[in-house]
Amino acid sequence: MMAVTEAPRIVTGRLEYEDSHTLERYLATGGYEGLRKALGMSPEEVAHEVDAVSLLGRGGAGFPAGRKWSMLRKAPTTYLVVNGDESEPATFKDHLLLERDPHQLIEGVLIAAYAIQASRAFIYVRGEFALGLERVQSALNDAYGHGAVGRDIFGSGFSIDVVVHPGAGAYICGEETALLESLEGKRGFPRIKPPYFPAAIGLYGEPTVVNNVETLSNLPWVIINGSEAFTALGAGRSTGTRLFALAGHVRNPGVYEVEMVKTTFRDLIFSPEYGGGVPGDRDVKAIIPGGVSAPWFGPEQLDLPLGQDEVAEAGSMLGSGSIVVMDDTTCVVRAAWRITRFFWRESCGQCTPCREGSGWLEKILRRIEDGDGRESDIDLLMDVCDNLAPGVSWPPQQTTICVLGSSIPSSIASGIRTFRDDFLVHVKEGGCPYG
């Protein structure tokens, strides 16, 4: 009954070893063989191999990595920047990869840098990841010593330096243009589009590719095993495996690598190998399928496959690879309030709808939760949401420079549309029925 597949673990295979972060373990488990193979190919061949596997970006937007690379404007100086600023609430997969398999990331970075012939690579690591920063820098130091980074890598004639860069605490810096501003030593303000892609104008104005940690961590396996082995996994555009960070009301929260499309939300949440079901065998009230920016699903969508297009067609997104389970004791007003409070705190403040709207929404939700709400507040919430994302539809319309603003209505609209009675009870009873 459980469709837990036999797919290989592409990015977490090494994690069974306690010392998975060391160069010794990495080399003993095939480490840097992908890089050696890639350096024996032409950069175009490497890029073609990655384009052929339909490696959808694992950061949140799901844009194919190969296509991103192909858009890079030809210029004497180009950069590769790694987005390791994982901050979407309940997303904790890149954190794991940074701490537990930093060499795999570095190898992926070097393969990508070679394919796009980058002049320098920067690994932007979320500032709060103190251990992750230590592990990545330490691994990089060892990789230099091994001849895998720096001058004339493995005698191939290809040279590149890689720099580890710490962030300093700002959710918005996960937005790639804000990340570039931050890397330039500025406030993390997303840049006005167009240009839509840093591939045209990126770091210091030069063409830049920004890729996510998990995306790049797939590359060593792809190069060693070939594109056909990768596309044999998953289905449609959603090829390979993907990491899902499972949190909330499940017996075994954690990060699981599963085959895309062949696995469903139900498999992930209930299989004993993964989530192990809901504590107390309570009913699922709602799930957040792809980070708190995503519209919620109800129990009727549990059998949806974990595929990018499948989830999009059902009105949400796989997003950042985070799945939060909420059981039937969950107050949706409180959940929506906490998520909205997050966006309010993290809005960079450039755009009025986001800066002001997030605060209004937080206050209205707070007063409903505290029992001071009015019935008209429910329509007021939707009205403010409409100012942030006209029509409050999915995918959302945007009134702001970046998608933070248009992501704010997701939890509120999901809560109101599916659980309007929960909101009404708060108003009528003058408080939260869930205590």
Next chain:
Amino acid sequence: MTATAHLSEEIVARARELVGLYPHPRSALIPICHLAQEQDGWLRPEAIDEIAALVGLTPAEVLGTASFYEMLHTEPVGTYVISVCTNIACMLRGAYELMDHVQDALGVRAGATTTDGMFTLEETECIADCGRAPCLAVNHRFVGDVTPESFDELVDGLRAGRLAADIPPHGTLARVRRAGGLRVDDATVRSEREAAAADAGGGA
């Protein structure tokens, strides 16, 4: 540096190395702010002046950038900054109940520092350790599956100095050292790329 220099020679030497890693000095601004906090716990005005000189900006530009970031403190903080996550994954697993206990145990509300200067309590956003919710961080070292009892033990350990090896004082970069500077000069990389581009163009 003059005798009145505020940042230590070691911090300044590390800061200069950082500046050398980037095509533009300003990129080293945030990493250097982390180093300054390693020394002082927060960004003292004297430190901001010296950071500005290191990266070629005005002190106002440094402060204007630093004040954007949660981890960069423009006011003094305690020896240990305890950041309790209350975001959705932790909330569903009792984070606010834990926060009540933490506030009682430390005798301060979130946002405040204990009178002995030992602890600053923060209510933080998701720190990406949700597999062990509810979780918190002490000076950015993560502690998961926190209960009221385990929190009390943690605080006792910190007060008694038993956890010094696990949780260093300030600084996300306190144990991060790059082994040497850049290994390839920009001119080498540039000539290699131009040669590669010429080869690709010639083959097309």
